[in-house]
Amino acid sequence: MSDCLFCKIVSGEIPATKVYEDETVLAFRDIAPQAPVHVLVIPKVHIPSAAAITQENSAVVAHCFEVIAQIAAAEGLDNGFRVVSNCGPHAGQTVSHLHFHVLGGRQLALEMA
Ligand code: 5GP
Ligand code: ZN
Numbered sequence: 001m002s003d004c005l006f007c008k009i010v011s012g013e014i015p016a017t018k019v020y021e022d023e024t025v026l027a028f029r030d031i032a033p034q035a036p037v038h039v040l041v042i043p044k045v046h047i048p049s050a051a052a053i054t055q056e057n058s059a060v061v062a063h064c065f066e067v068i069a070q071i072a073a074a075e076g077l078d079n080g081f082r083v084v085s086n087c088g089p090h091a092g093q094t095v096s097h098l099h100f101h102v103l104g105g106r107q108l109a110l111e112m113a
Contacts (some may be wrong), residue, residue, distance in 0.1 A: 006097035010044045019074075023066050024060050027102075036105025037075045041068050047098040050087040061098075068102055075106035 008014040009028065016028035019039055030038040043060040047053065053061055065083075072081050082102030086093040 035103040039102040041100040047097045050085050
């Protein structure tokens with residue numbers, strides 16, 4: 001997707017502070033962190049949102065969660081963390097490339113909505 005912000009981060013066209021990268025998954029620090037640790041974990045392939053996960057592309061989503069566990073350990077989130085994926089307008093998704101927010105480093109509010 002040529003006009004996708006996160007595809008541009010994957011290609012290197014837009015810089016990001018990377019914390020993890022392999023052939024299929026990239027993780028980088030959110031530009032506007034909402035917690036002491038706020039990392040975005042994305043598949044390198046363009047998947048628009050959680051609503052577009054299928055049997056064909058779900059292996060990379062599983063891999064995202066393996067990476068999330070590694071990042072949480074590396075960032076010292078031993079007291080816990082939250083994984084969030086906003087999907088569509090009602091959830092406030094602002095970047096249409098599947099991403100998992102990993103938030104931690106302080107006590108997080110209990111509200112889900
Ligand atoms: P959403 O609102 O779609 O769930 O999350 C998009 C996230 O991307 C937001 O938390 C926002 O701060 C982050 N973001 C937007 N633009 C950039 C950018 O250029 N670089 C980085 N690292 N994060 C960004
Ligand atoms: Zn994209």
